Each structure stands twice: as structure tokens, then as C-alpha cells.
Amino acid sequence: DAGITQSPRHKVTETGTPVTLRCHQTENHRYMYWYRQDPGHGLRLIHYSYGVKDTDKGEVSDGYSVSRSKTEDFLLTLESATSSQTSVYFCAISETGQGATQYFGPGTRLLVL
Amino acid sequence: AQSVTQLDSQVPVFEEAPVELRCNYSSSVSVYLFWYVQYPNQGLQLLLKYLSGSTLVKGINGFEAEFNKSQTSFHLRKPSVHISDTAEYFCAVSERAGAQKLVFGQGTRLTINP
Numbered sequence: 001d002a003g004i005t006q007s008p009r010h011k012v013t014e015t016g017t018p019v020t021l022r023c024h025q026t027e028n029h030r031y032m033y034w035y036r037q038d039p040g041h042g043l044r045l046i047h048y049s050y051g052v053k054d055t056d057k058g059e060v061s062d063g064y065s066v067s068r069s070k071t072e073d074f075l076l077t078l079e080s081a082t083s084s085q086t087s088v089y090f091c092a093i094s095e096t097g098q099g100a101t102q103y104f105g106p107g108t109r110l111l112v113l
Numbered sequence: 114a115q116s117v118t119q120l121d122s123q124v125p126v127f128e129e130a131p132v133e134l135r136c137n138y139s140s141s142v143s144v145y146l147f148w149y150v151q152y153p154n155q156g157l158q159l160l161l162k163y164l165s166g167s168t169l170v171k172g173i174n175g176f177e178a179e180f181n182k183s184q185t186s187f188h189l190r191k192p193s194v195h196i197s198d199t200a201e202y203f204c205a206v207s208e209r210a211g212a213q214k215l216v217f218g219q220g221t222r223l224t225i226n227p
């Protein structure tokens with residue numbers, strides 16, 4: 001298994017509070033991604049990073065920000081959590097190269113009350 | 114932009130029967146194609162991918178998929194399923210250039226009945 005951990009694995013929070021999810025890798029891969037998984041939607045890309053301090057938006061980035069100060073860590077912040085952000089969040093990593101496989105972490109289940 | 118449609122949200126089959134999970138995609142540029150599997154309460158794991166060359170791709174656990182450019186399809190097949198194949202299956206595409214962001218289909222839940 002690729003060395004990817006996500007923390008926390010489960011979180012319950014209240015509407016309006018900030019939340020930060022962490023993805024940590026031990027593979028030294030260049031690319032890191034945050035997706036959310038919702039029933040009927042599959043997985044949708046929130047943000048991604050192509051290097052330290054290099055990030056860009058994905059399909060569903062509103063209400064989320066990211067930071068990557070070290071190769072191994074990619075943080076996802078919900079600036080002010082809303083009930084619509086209740087979801088399962090997956091981090092993924094991949095090497096540089098055409099058609100490179102993305103390896104997924106175990107996920108974080110977030111409930112916003 | 115790309116889009117992926119998985120034509121069946123749920124597929125029930127009996128153990129040892131063949132199965133086909135259907136995937137169609139739309140894209141204005143050339144893409145790579147992927148199938149991922151998600152077992153209950155786990156992350157996603159790559160089953161197989163099509164990059165170039167032979168249109169028939171073999172993956173792990175006895176799965177294979179065929180790329181059909183004219184029909185923009187990438188259907189997943191297995192000749193004989195096992196109880197352990199019960200999972201959700203996702204088809205995905207990525208552009209051949211740039212950050213290779215994945216665009217996923219909605220998923221197909223495969224249920225194997227004894």
C-alpha cells in the first residue's frame with residue numbers, strides 16, 4: 001500500500017466552525033489531490049497540488065482552501081463549515097508522468113451539524 | 114472538459130456468473146481511462162488503466178476492460194465473479210496533459226449473491 005495517512009479519520013463539527021483535514025505521504029510524490037465522495041456523484045476534485053506551495057482549484061473548490069508547505073503534507077481547510085460539506089474526503093497522490101496512477105488514502109468522514 | 118457516465122448504479126449477479134460494468138465518457142481531448150474499486154469503508158484501489166496500445170487491458174483480480182474509441186466506452190468485465198468482488202466500482206478519465214486530474218463516474222455497486 002502507498003504510504004498515505006489521513007487525519008482525523010472521523011470528525012463531527014458544527015456549522016460555521018473552521019475544520020482542517022490533513023493528508024500525509026511518505027512516498028515523496030509530487031502531486032497531491034483532495035476529493036470529496038458523495039452518493040450519486042462519485043468523487044469530485046476539490047483542490048490539487050503539483051509541488052510545495054503550488055496549488056490549484058478543482059471542480060468543487062468553493063468554501064475550501066489548501067496549503068502545502070512540505071512535500072509530504074497537504075492540508076484541506078473548510079473555512080466555515082456548512083452542512084453541504086458533510087462528506088467523505090479522500091486524499092490521493094501520484095508521481096509525475098503520463099497516466100500515472102493515483103493512490104488513495106483511507107478517507108476522512110466529516111459530519112457538519 | 115470531460116464527463117463520465119456509468120450506466121448502471123447497481124448490478125446484482127450470482128456468484129460465478131459473468132459481469133459487465135458499463136462506462137461511457139465524453140471529452141474534447143485525448144484521455145487516459147481508469148477503473149478503480151472501493152471495498153466497504155476503504156479508499157479506492159486501481160483495477161486497471163488504459164494509456165495506449167492494445168485496446169484490451171487486463172487488471173488485477175481477473176478483471177479486464179476494452180477501450181472503444183468510436184463508442185467512447187471503456188466497459189469492465191469479469192468472466193466469473195466471486196463473493197469477494199462485492200464493492201463499488203468507479204470509472205474515471207484524465208487528460209493526457211497537465212496535472213492529470215481525475216473525473217469520476219457516479220459509481221456502480223456490484224453485489225454478488227451466492
